[in-house]
Amino acid sequence: xxxxxxxxxxxxxxxxxxxxxxxxxxxxxxxxxxxxxxxxxxxxxxxxxxxxxxxxxxxxxxxxxxxxxxxxxxxxxxxxxxxxxxxxxxxxxxxxxxxxxxxxxxxxxxxxxxxxxxxxxxxxxxxxxxxxxxxxxxxxxxxxxxxxxxxxxxxxxxxxxxxxxxxxxxxxxxxxxxxxxxxxxxxxxxxxxxxxxxxxxxxxxxxxxxxxxxxxxxxxxxxxxxxxxxxxxxxxxxxxxxxxxxxxxxxxxxxxxxxxxxxxxxxxxxxx
Amino acid sequence: xxxxxxxxxxxxxxxxxxxxxxxxxxxxxxxxxxxxxxxxxxxxxxxxxxxxxxxxxxxxxxxxxxxxxxxxxxxxxxxxxxxxxxxxxxxxxxxxxxxxxxxxxxxxxxxxxxxxxxxxxxxxxxxxxxxxxxxxxxxxxxxxxxxxxxxxxxxxxxxxxxxxxxxxxxxxxxxxxxxxxxxxxxxxxxxxxxxxxxxxxx
Numbered sequence: 497x498x499x500x501x502x503x504x505x506x507x508x509x510x511x512x513x514x515x516x517x518x519x520x521x522x523x524x525x526x527x528x529x530x531x532x533x534x535x536x537x538x539x540x541x542x543x544x545x546x547x548x549x550x551x552x553x554x555x556x557x558x559x560x561x562x563x564x565x566x567x568x569x570x571x572x573x574x575x576x577x578x579x580x581x582x583x584x585x586x587x588x589x590x591x592x593x594x595x596x597x598x599x600x601x602x603x604x605x606x607x608x609x610x611x612x613x614x615x616x617x618x619x620x621x622x623x624x625x626x627x628x629x630x631x632x633x634x635x636x637x638x639x640x641x642x643x644x645x646x647x648x649x650x651x652x653x654x655x656x657x658x659x660x661x662x663x664x665x666x667x668x669x670x671x672x673x674x675x676x677x678x679x680x681x682x683x684x685x686x687x688x689x690x691x692x693x694x695x696x697x698x699x700x701x702x703x704x705x706x707x708x709x710x711x712x713x714x715x716x717x718x719x720x721x722x723x724x725x726x727x728x729x730x731x732x733x734x735x736x737x738x739x740x741x742x743x744x745x746x747x748x749x750x751x752x753x754x755x756x757x758x759x760x761x762x763x764x765x766x767x768x
Numbered sequence: 769x770x771x772x773x774x775x776x777x778x779x780x781x782x783x784x785x786x787x788x789x790x791x792x793x794x795x796x797x798x799x800x801x802x803x804x805x806x807x808x809x810x811x812x813x814x815x816x817x818x819x820x821x822x823x824x825x826x827x828x829x830x831x832x833x834x835x836x837x838x839x840x841x842x843x844x845x846x847x848x849x850x851x852x853x854x855x856x857x858x859x860x861x862x863x864x865x866x867x868x869x870x871x872x873x874x875x876x877x878x879x880x881x882x883x884x885x886x887x888x889x890x891x892x893x894x895x896x897x898x899x900x901x902x903x904x905x906x907x908x909x910x911x912x913x914x915x916x917x918x919x920x921x922x923x924x925x926x927x928x929x930x931x932x933x934x935x936x937x938x939x940x941x942x943x944x945x946x947x948x949x950x951x952x953x954x955x956x957x958x959x960x961x962x963x964x965x966x967x968x969x970x
Binding site: 505506507706709712715723 | 951
């Protein structure tokens with residue numbers, strides 16, 4: 497039994513596989529989220545946002561566990577692209593939207609790790625770190641080296657998720673508050689920060705030959721060839737990524753132009 | 769070397785470089801080079817196929833595998849097919865892919881044809897007696913196929929060499945490509961291999 501999905505080189509089977517490492521990671525994430533979400537609810541966060549966070553947890557679990565997890569690890573680049581979109585672009589904003597009040601309150605109280613968070617969520621640093629994670633985990637030599645090992649595959653998944661949290665934090669959490677990081681600047685930040693991943697998707701779309709050995713040499717997937725799979729992966733990254741990013745930029749724009757701030761109100765003082 | 773001989777040496781080197789085709793960059797060198805083997809098996813139309821005669825002067829990919837192979841055979845064949853499809857039509861006409869089944873019990877001729885057609889309808893499928901095929905493989909330095917123990921459902925695997933042996937137009941093989949050869953590697957080498965002149969050509 498594997499603890500994390502990795503490329504096995506074995507022919508694909510629909511017999512379910514069990515990945516205790518995925519369950520444990522998702523359980524830890526769910527417990528941490530539950531605690532933060534309860535705190536956020538006490539600070540006035542909407543029930544809808546909290547349910548959105550749970551949707552983020554479930555999506556994270558679904559893309560890491562069987563069948564998407566092992567498909568992404570060793571059979572289909574397109575499944576890997578779905579994983580990227582969910583882990584970096586969908587789940588983190590859902591989780592941060594639900595917990596932003598609790599995180600802001602925690603930051604205002606000067607909790608442990610505050611200095612590190614302040615530093616790594618500085619927008620330029622966050623954008624750079626996200627792009628380092630996105631680019632380095634799409635370099636063919638790196639992917640082909642990491643994905644056959646469980647630790648390597650875990651590192652890739654974790655890099656996307658942590659990179660996603662860093663990318664979205666400055667937009668959604670707003671702690672520490674930065675006066676210069678206004679709504680128009682946030683929109684520009686989101687657009688510019690995700691240009692590189694769009695570039696990666698374009699490369700995958702236009703290449704004539706498969707880029708990744710693990711998918712090209714994987715036991716065949718009956719529905720499509722490795723190059724079709726790669727093009728599909730590029731399309732997923734490009735279209736799904738663009739839908740998320742431009743969808744959020746659109747919401748931000750209309751809220752801003754309508755005079756509605758997307759930031760949460762300052763946290764209320766603790767009740768006890 | 770005396771300086772007055774340097775231009776002569778340079779000219780000789782240039783001439784040799786111009787005459788010799790570019791060497792393949794990938795695969796594993798076969799030394800000494802193998803001559804194109806002369807054997808006859810049955811093709812998917814049920815007709816005898818004399819390998820040496822039918823493929824003479826063509827860039828020929830010879831692969832021994834079986835259609836129930838779950839991983840290596842379909843990937844290898846698909847990768848060669850993907851690259852050959854991208855060649856100019858004239859170059860495609862100078863190539864042959866010949867697949868010899870190591871599992872004649874399950875690979876009937878129609879089944880073999882259907883399986884190859886998934887990759888390329890021009891691929892040649894050959895079938896023969898297992899002993900004959902093993903003898904052909906031994907003649908080109910490949911280990912014999914070994915049938916695995918049948919599973920409960922009667923299926924079994926066949927252990928076999930995973931290399932594609934490539935005969936150039938001069939009717940010799942100097943390189944073989946093990947499993948793991950990428951499409952990019954094939955795309956890099958096939959044009960080089962096509963430049964080898966047929967034996968007897970000037």
